[in-house]
Amino acid sequence: MASKSLNYIIAFDVEGPILNPAIDFAWLSLKKFAKEFYEKVKLFDEYDDLRWVYERDKNGHSTGAMPLISLCACICKSITDEALLQLAKKSVIENLGTKEVLDWLKEKEIPVYFVTSSYPAVSLIEGYRHGIKSSHIYCSGYQLSEEKAKYFNFKRDLTEELRERSPVSKLKMFQTELSGFLGDYLQNCSELRSAYIKNNVSKIETLKKEQELVFKKIREKELREELTYLLYEEKGIMGSHNKKRVLQSISTYENIIYIGDGIVDCDALAYSKYGISLNCTNDYALLSSKINVATNNIANIIPIISEIIKGNFNVNKIKNDFTSDEIKIFSNNDIKNNLPNIKNINNFFKSILRENTSLFDPVVW
Numbered sequence: 001m002a003s004k005s006l007n008y009i010i011a012f013d014v015e016g017p018i019l020n021p022a023i024d025f026a027w028l029s030l031k032k033f034a035k036e037f038y039e040k041v042k043l044f045d046e047y048d049d050l051r052w053v054y055e056r057d058k059n060g061h062s063t064g065a066m067p068l069i070s071l072c073a074c075i076c077k078s079i080t081d082e083a084l085l086q087l088a089k090k091s092v093i094e095n096l097g098t099k100e101v102l103d104w105l106k107e108k109e110i111p112v113y114f115v116t117s118s119y120p121a122v123s124l125i126e127g128y129r130h131g132i133k134s135s136h137i138y139c140s141g142y143q144l145s146e147e148k149a150k151y152f153n154f155k156r157d158l159t160e161e162l163r164e165r166s167p168v169s170k171l172k173m174f175q176t177e178l179s180g181f182l183g184d185y186l187q188n189c190s191e192l193r194s195a196y197i198k199n200n201v202s203k204i205e206t207l208k209k210e211q212e213l214v215f216k217k218i219r220e221k222e223l224r225e226e227l228t229y230l231l232y233e234e235k236g237i238m239g240s241h242n243k244k245r246v247l248q249s250i251s252t253y254e255n256i257i258y259i260g261d262g263i264v265d266c267d268a269l270a271y272s273k274y275g276i277s278l279n280c281t282n283d284y285a286l287l288s289s290k291i292n293v294a295t296n297n298i299a300n301i302i303p304i305i306s307e308i309i310k311g312n313f314n315v316n317k318i319k320n321d322f323t324s325d326e327i328k329i330f331s332n333n334d335i336k337n338n339l340p341n342i343k344n345i346n347n348f349f350k351s352i353l354r355e356n357t358s359l360f361d362p363v364v365w
Contacts (some may be wrong), residue, residue: 008255008309011247014123016140016261017171017278017298020093022354024120026067028091029074029084037073044069047193049200049263051238053284056202056266059102064117064239064264066139068230071119076179085159098298101206102130110309112136115246117238117264120165121158128158135273138179138246140167141240155328159189167230168235174223175248180229233296239243243268251286257308259301260285269279274308276301278361279350281343291315293343294349295327297354304329 003023012018015025045066052063074084105112113136123139126132133153134144142165144152154160163169173180188211195203198315215232217321218224230236238246244267247256258265260273261280269275277289284364286292293301303322307313315331323329328349330342 007251008257009111009113009251010257010259010305011115011250011257011272012115013260013265013268014126015118015241015261015294017259018094018098018126019122020095020115020353020356021261021279021350023091023093025088025091025119025293029079029087029119030070032075032087033079033083034070034077034232037070037076037182037186040190040267041066041069043190043193044186047189047196048239050193050196051330055150056240057240059241062139062234062237062239062241062243064242065116065231065234065237067119068167068236070180071140071166072171072178074185075168075171077177078169078172078175078181080320081162081166082360084119084166085145085162088119088125090152092122092125092195095298096356097297098305099130099304100299101302106131106307108309113250115238115258115268118142121162124158124165126159128156128253134161138238138243138306141236141244143235167226167236171223172224174220177218177220177223178227181214181218181223185211187229188214188343221270229308239264244271247271257305257362269317274313276304277346279346279353281347282348283339286339286342286346289335290332292330292346293327293336294330294351297326300324300327 022351027323030041048063048065049220055061075079110133112131114127115138116123120141121137123137127137129270135149144164144211148164188207192204192207195207214223215228218227234242240263241266247258247268253271253273256272257274257276258268259276259278260269261278263282263284266284266288269277269285275288275290277292279294282293293304304318307318319329328345335342
């Protein structure tokens with residue numbers, strides 16, 4: 001049993017660290033249900049990251065909006081939560097070693113949190129499977145009130161909780177106007193993408209004002225309020241800045257172990273005293289990490305977490321003690337001094353996990 005005086009918590013991004021990196025549900029659902037939006041959403045995804053980089057020092061835009069945009073595209077094609085849930089059940093595949101890690105953390109009584117930008121069903125499937133409290137699951141869409149979180153902690157009903165968290169049923173009532181909004185919004189974001197690439201400051205400011213008008217001109221008040229909440233105010237986006245805010249609400253940085261693998265995890269990795277990037281190929285996320293781990297079996301991080309909760313976190317010692325053919329470990333200094341090579345090593349191990357997708361069955365319900 002872990003010492004009660006330590007009070008560590010561990011938070012995971014879900015897609016990548018927990019679930020196989022070959023499965024990105026937002027892109028998977030877009031290709032399956034709304035593929036005609038694919039190229040426009042690809043440009044949006046680039047805008048989303050570029051804007052975060054541009055505003056990062058101002059604690060501004062929280063990248064991680066793409067899953068919500070993918071969801072809006074699916075709604076425009078009359079796709080329901082039921083259809084998305086069935087797709088999630090068929091496609092959610094854990095990384096090798098995930099169960100061992102989560103079982104070990106439960107045995108050690110280390111509270112586990114999921115903090116992810118993915119569609120709610122993805123994290124809920126994993127959370128329900130492993131007994132993660134609903135109050136410990138943060139994802140895209142509507143954030144649970146304290147009362148609702150307690151309710152679902154007690155009443156484990158995945159379908160009901162999905163309806164509570166997902167915006168699909170509300171947005172679907174305004175499908176025609178949503179489609180018009182999405183066209184205008186994606187066009188504005190595409191133009192902003194170009195302005196960020198060129199670092200055209202005056203154009204950026206003009207287009208941001210025009211984006212505000214895209215929201216204001218929505219005729220249906222309820223739709224305007226929903227989209228403003230989700231995308232403009234960014235309360236529905238569980239992206240980089242918002243992940244940091246979640247961690248700040250949970251604990252002080254000294255007690256947080258955060259494990260992520262992408263640009264949406266940067267601020268959470270930087271905030272946490274023990275920010276661990278896992279099989280990560282994104283420059284910003286790697287540079288935000290206190291330690292980087294590349295491995296083909298997620299259970300290999302157990303000894304590292306064990307050292308942390310024992311109060312023995314020494315990166316050089318951890319590297320010497322646990323590096324093997326199945327796991328490579330790098331300090332922040334290593335990353336700064338040898339970023340391209342470390343990205344390649346992470347990509348190699350990530351590719352092994354991706355290739356192993358066919359060896360494992362989807363989560364069965």
